[in-house]
Amino acid sequence: MYDYDLLVVGSANADLVVGVERRPGAGETVLGGDLAVHPGGKGANQAVAAARLGARTALLARVGDDGHGRLLRDSLRSAGVDTAAVLTGGAPTGVALITVDPSGDNSIVVSPGANARLTEDDVRAEVLGAARVVSAQLEIPPATVAAVVRALPEGTRFVLNPSPPRPLPGEVLAACDPLVVNEHEARVLLGDEETGGTGEPGEVPADPADWARRLLALGPRSVVVTLGAEGALVCDASGVRAVPSVAVAAVDTTGAGDAFTAALAWRLGAGEELPVAAAYAARVGAAAVTRRGAQESYPTAAEVAALDA
Incomplete structure (x- = not known):
């Protein structure tokens, strides 16, 4: 008998969000709206998203002994996340600096803070x-993710969103079931030297199904490529399948990918096949973009059902 449907191992940040008419270019300053502070971080986001849906969820993370850390703990607990494994100290709580334009697209810079102090020694097999x-x-830290993979008990499924993207060791790739990436993450993992069919070094080929197949060839057991409003692609040994999304008016895409991954992981743990779980996750992600913020935008299971009706 498992205590949790989902354990998230990852970051917990305070999101400092400013709305802008357009995101600045290099060397440019733009004026924005009022600053808003929200609980965030990809790990905490996933944990809250899963708990809101009804999953028994815990988070293994590290925060600072400061106001942002207390904000995060309060948000996690209010969503129903077990925080017994949320550690304190080592550095200030991580911070994400986020700009959001009128279309809902965002740009993010992360100061890891205490997240960078979540070490291999903090990974406990029990x-x-x-x-x-x-x-x-x-x-x-990548070494902490690798330690998670090495400590995984037999029968426990591992889901990885490689964000921010970087090269992954073979032992981590081999454990992923699935590896969940968006377009940017897929391109980085596949490398910048793909020819795109031109014979010249350049961008990765523009066909997402090709990305999925190429990523699967790197070693994961399955792959999911998220495509925003276009839904997602799932890929495993049986081939590539498209998963549709739900048409919504996007307000803010911040944290939508985290909601997708959390919902996907939860439904896979409940025994659903990958395409079915991904279809549900796409609806969760669609619901999340209809409200501002990350954690506060995440839907309940009833809200997801209403969106799909």
Whole structure:
């Protein structure tokens, strides 16, 4: 019997958000709206998103002994996340600096803070073994993610969103079931030297199905490529399949990918096949972009059902 449906191992940040008419270019200053402070971080976001949907969820993370850390703990607990494994100290709480334009698109800079102090020594096998599924991201040290993979008990599923993207060791790729990427993350993992069919070095080929197949060839057991309003693609040994999304008016895309990954991981742990779980996750992500912020935008299961009706 598992204590948790999902254990998230990852970051917890305070999101400092400013609305802008357009995002600045290099060397440019633009005026924005009032600053808003929200609980965020890819790890905390995933944990809150899953708990809102009804999953028994825990978070393994590290925050500072400061106001931002208390904000995060309060948000996690109010959503129903078990915070027993949220550690304190080592550095100030991580901060994400976010600009959001009128279309809802965002740009993000992260100061890791305490997230960078979540080490291999903080990874405890008994915590990992209490969950059906373990989900991770890359806003914590890569060595910590590798330690999670090495400590995974037999039968525990591992889901990874490699964000921010960077090269992954073979042992981590081999554990991913699935590896969840957006367009940018897919391009980085596939490298900048793909020819795109031109014979010249350049961008990765523009066909997302090709991205999925190429990523699968790197070693993960399955791959999901998220495509925003276009839904997603799922890929495993049986091939590539498209998963539709739901048409909504996007207000703010901040944290929508985290909601997608959390919902996907939870439904996979409940025994759903990858395309079915991804279809549900696409609806969760669609619901999340209809409200501002990250964690405060995440829907309940009833709200997802209403969106799909």
